[in-house]
Amino acid sequence: MKTKIAIIGSESFCRRAEEFTEHRPDISLELYPYEVPEQSPGLLKKLRPCDAILFSGSLPYMAAEGALKTIPVPAVYMKQDETEIAATLLSIALHRRIPLSGLSIDVRDKTVLENVLTASAPSEVWPAVHVLDEKYRLEDIVAFHADALKSGCARLAVTSVHAAYDRLVSSGLPAVKMINVKSSFLKAVDALCQEALYQKSETTKAAVGILQADSRLTDSGDIVNRLARLLHAHHFDNGDGALLYTTQGAIRAAVQLPEFQQTARSAEGMLAFGIGHTLTAAKENAESALGYMKVEHPDGLYLLDDKKNLRNLYKIGGDAIELRVTGTALTEIAEQTALSPAVLSKLTSFGQNQNTLQFTANDLADYLGVSRRTAERTIKKLLPFEYIRTIGEEMTYRQGRPRAVYELNFPVY
Structure with a gap:
């Protein structure tokens, strides 16, 4: 099957692209020439179905970067070498x-x-x-x-x-x-084809959504039907809610729709998704995501993928929460402190993203989205094993007890 690539560049670049791929039966080009790079966002509005997008350089790519956020195919630009x-x-x-x-x-x-x-x-x-x-x-x-x-x-x-x-x-x-060199062009095209094939395999992975309703499903029937339509999903009543069978690609596309977000937020209950190589694995991951939501009570719409990474679908680009502990150091911490993989994953992200190494219980509570008391309980579990160290105190008010200042003492990178 041919990989269809949309080429966005000057008239001469488009002609060269055709010449370079003349003897490549595995590639089909759709040409979108411009007069100046600033025209590239407008050309994206005329884009016909394709597997990937190749820009002639960084200038048209940067001009179109905002518009690319809503296009679900890989897009790269020719890097000058x-x-x-x-x-x-x-x-x-x-x-x-x-x-x-x-x-x-x-x-x-x-x-x-x-x-x-x-x-x-x-x-x-x-x-x-x-x-x-x-x-x-x-x-x-x-x-x-x-x-x-x-x-x-x-x-x-x-x-x-x-x-x-x-x-x-x-x-x-x-x-x-500047001369466009055939070998550089074909190298970029081959890498783009591989990325397009990988993304296709990702989008077709099995996905299961679980809507656990607060009331009988009959009261939520309209919401389930709307979710199923937006997700292109088959749905079934499982007694206390509904199961939605779809694909990862359908979820990614639906989440960007305001209608889907409004419908999901109006559902009386909790909605979570799972991704897997089989429907059984996807359903198990959806159940794990739902279990996390019940315990942690987070606000959002969560998806657990086949690598056990948990993401809030309302926060595109946000840090993933790992529900699987890997690596000797984290495994040891989990066994000694009885902290869950989700909490350890958040602590690791906290350590990576802080502008300063020192923090208070309030800082940790703000980052984790929990109460100060919950953050203090987490700190107390880590202190006896010196995974967190007390390094001082701070006094921000004239009255009241000083607050302890801590520092993480385990690998976070």
């Missing part, structure tokens, strides 16, 4: 016989350019360089090259931005585009 820069400089040396010191050049990563130049020429003959940052303006790129050319500092502009090339040439200024 040493091969492209070396090929471009070699072509100039052979065909135009202009020395490095006679060039002005813009690049996305100055380090990549320096890697090429360090091996070929002393620094005093390097070209004038403009680095393309995230907040680039086309006018600034054109102005950099135009100033270098008009002042005599450069005889030829070398640009990574096709729109800048068009502007310079139309102004009668000598310019060339």
Whole structure:
């Protein structure tokens, strides 16, 4: 089966992409050419079904980054590498016989350019360089090259931005585009195809949702029907709630819909999901997620995946809570303190994300989303084994007892 890749780039980049994949029967391209990189978000609105998206460079990708959040296929951009820069400089040396010191050049990563130049020429003959940052303006790129050319500092502009090339040439200024190298392009395409195949396998994994209703299911029938429709799920009454059989991809798509979030929040009871390689494994994981919600009483919609990572689906990109202890150190802590894997996972994330190593029971309570008393109980379980150490006290008010200041004393990375 062919992998369909949407190409978003300049007209010339799209043509080159077609040439490079001419003899690749496993790849099908959909071309979306632009005149300037800022047009890429608009092109995403015209996107037909595809397996992945490849941008010609970081500039159109960054312009479209916000719109990409709602598109459920992998998207990457062509990274400028040493091969492209070396090929471009070699072509100039052979065909135009202009020395490095006679060039002005813009690049996305100055380090990549320096890697090429360090091996070929002393620094005093390097070209004038403009680095393309995230907040680039086309006018600034054109102005950099135009100033270098008009002042005599450069005889030829070398640009990574096709729109800048068009502007310079139309102004009668000598310019060339950075060369797209076939091997670099195909390497990026092959990596993207692998990512697309992996994501497809992930989205088709079995998923089970459990809605445990506070009242009889007949009272929640409308909500169950709406959830099933939005999840493309089959649903069954299991006595005290409903089972929803679907896929991981359907859940990811549904969670982004305001209608789904509103329906899930209006359900009288708890809703949790599980992912697994089989429906049985997915159901067991959903039950584990539901059990966590009953004990911890968190606010949100939780999913436990096949790697035993628990996530709140309302907090996209948030830290996962691991419900499985792995590694000698954490296993030992769990056995000695009787703390659950979920609590240890949160403590590990707490240690990784704090701006300071020192903390109070209040700091820990805020991070864990629990009461201060619960945080203090957790600390007391860790203190006898010196997994937490008391390192001082702080007094923030004129009255009242000083608060103990602690520091974690176990591996968190």
